Amino acid sequence: MAPRKGIDSPVTRSRDRVLPGGPGPGPGPGPNARIAKPARSKFKPKRPPGRPFKMPARSGSSQSQSQSRSASSSQPSAAPSAALTPAPRALSMLEALPVEVLEQIFLYSLNLNLPRASPVIAAAVSREQIYSLLIILAFWDDPPTHRRSDAMNRILTPLDYVPLTLDQRGQLQEAVLRCRWCTMARVREQIPTIMILTIHRQWINMGITMEPAQQAALDRFMQRQDDTIRTFHGQGPPLTRAAQLCQHPEMLRLSRIPGPHDYELHITPMVLVELRARTMKSIVAWPALSLIKFPDHLLRGRRTGFTPDDVMYLEMLRMCSNNYTHIDSPLIPSTTTTVNRTALHEGVGKAIRTQNYNALLSLLKIDEYIFRFNAVNQARPVFYTIPSDHFLTVTRVGRDKPHLNAAFMEALIRASAESIPPNAPEILEWTLENVRLTQRHPSSYNDINGKLAHWLSNFVLRLPEQLDYTSEFPQGQLFTCGQLDPLDLEACRFIEEVLEPWRGPPPNYMPESQFRTEDWWVEKSGLSKK
Incomplete structure (x- = not known):
């Protein structure tokens, strides 16, 4: 390899040497003598020979970008991605809580906006069991004066259940129906659970006793193994609560007569639970879904109209909330469900324009039944x-x-x-x-x-x-x-x-x-x- 030309290279030293005829004690330089250059400082580097290349002027930002590019080009290929990866965010005190505690907080607050505050909280409470409990709370009409039983505790685990007031349940129901996860299939799967809870509350917890054969048939029904037997007989004390609900003079008189009394439990699967006395008509009834108001977004339909699932969802809500004339029931047609008629008739117009006959029929049935048999009208004839x-x-x-x-x-x-x-x-x-x-x-x-x-x-x-x-x-x-x-x-x-x-x-x-x-x-x- 050729020696590097620098301050201390042999080539440099030979050039600094005094040639013959140079300065000294002898005479001055001859005609052919070269005058030696003065020695260069060892601290000042020698400029390389040739004309230097003149670079165009650039802004400071572009120079810094070029420097960063040159610096990054000299780095390994994995270095840029590692440098651009953000540091992991530290969890807040709420997010750091165990999943079980986050579930309890969510179920206690019933604030459906809480999962939107953090992906960590959303992941913790987004489970099928949580969805099921929210649907049960939203659609189960449970009087706040009752107490829980062991069977109800097992059904509602891990919820620390407290009955909701009508206003609280209405707000929760409206919020749940707006959620994307509240699909027709999820609501449908919880309807039997809601009815079983009602049977526990209004029949079993009332202290009504049954014959062994009747008890076995009711057990099979509640275990969803057989629904051929739907009427059950039993004896129990005066049902003061039922008498207060119906405000029937004869029932109020019966409630003061010492028991036992004979009662009947009539169940229409997925529709209605009725408690009757053998000497009277129906005392009181609970629909499978206690629907407070039909959701506006389902009534209006989508931008392009109604899908078959949308129509089926509306029909499930209508039938399971007993918003239709039940032929076999002696109940006078009445409903407490409300509907936004403006939104509904927007949906009727959309169903006609999109030629959806099934959606049209479903909307017309909802509108007429609620208009005619609203509880405020007390079953009096109205002009629809x-x-x-x-x-x-x-x-x-x-x-x-x-x-x-x-x-x-x-x-x-x-x-x-x-x-x-x-x-x-x-x-x-x-x-x-x-x-x-x-x-x-x-x-x-x-x-x-x-x-x-x-x-x-x-x-x-x-x-x-x-x-x-x-x-x-x-x-x-x-x-x-x-x-x-x-x-x-x-x-x-x-x-x-x-x-x-x-x-x-x-x-x-x-x-x-x-x-x-x-x-x-x-x-x-x-x-x-x-």
Whole structure:
């Protein structure tokens, strides 16, 4: 290797040497002599030969960036990622608590915004058992004066249960229904648990005794092994609490008579728990789901309309909260559930525009039942109407499918025929179009459309008289809960002019539902039937 040229290199030393004829005692330098350069300081480095390359001026930031790039290029490849990784965040005192303690705090506070405060807390309380307990608390109507039993303690573990007031349960129910995890399947799976808790509370904890065979049948029912026996008999003391709830004079008298008394427990799986006395009608009843208010977001539907699961969710809430006329029950139809009618009829309009017939029927049933049988009305007859714009929407949408279009019109008529706009040219045009359809293409299906259109054109002329009568006697409306009164003159016209000879008088359509309540009580191999 060639020696490095520097201050102390041999080449440098040879250049510093005095050549012949240099300064000395002899004469001055000759003509061919070179004058030796003075010795260079050993502290000052020698500039390399050649013209230096002139770099363009750059800002300080770009120089610092280039320096950082050059520095990073000299580092190993793993160094940049390690340098960019943020330091782990220290847990707060709340987050550092054990998971069991965080669960207790969450269940005690019932603040559903708490998991949004921290991913650590969200991970700790996001478990199926927590979801189940929140659903039970939100939908179980439990009077705050009762005490817990050992069986109820096992069901509600790890919750330190305290009954909620009506306002507290209403707020919790509204918050739970807004959560994404509160799906139809999760609510459906907890309905039997809520009913079993009600049976414990209102039958077993009341001290009612049963025959061994009856007790065994009730045990199988509560273990969800067999639901063929749904009526159970027992004896017990006066049920003062039940008497206070129903405020029936005869029941109040019975509650003061020393026992034992004979009682019956009637259970409709997934729907209702009834406590009856053999000498009276039903004393008091508890729906499977104590629904305080139908959720607005389900009533309005999605931006694109209603999915089949949305409709099934609405039907499950309607049926399991007993918001329909239960044929076998002697209870007078009544409900404490409320509904936002503005949101509901927004959903009705969306169901018509998206041609979702099942969603339309479900919404109309919810609206009519709650309007007619609200507990405030005390079962007195009321005049039920719907926005007349729905009829006009039907005339504008779905005309390419005349049979489905006629089904939408008939569904609205069955809900409230008195709400038809009397002087709307769209209604007249719709009737003429369907009558001409029958004339151009005669068939049994087209004949149904033509008969409905012909009746509608005549009914619009009689509508002012019908409104005068029903405003004074609301029970005289053409349809009530989708059912015709065969003794009413206008109902007879509808049967003769529209339904005969292929269809009979329509019955009460409130108990009709896509959600089959009888499919979800008995468990198969430890799992609910799917």
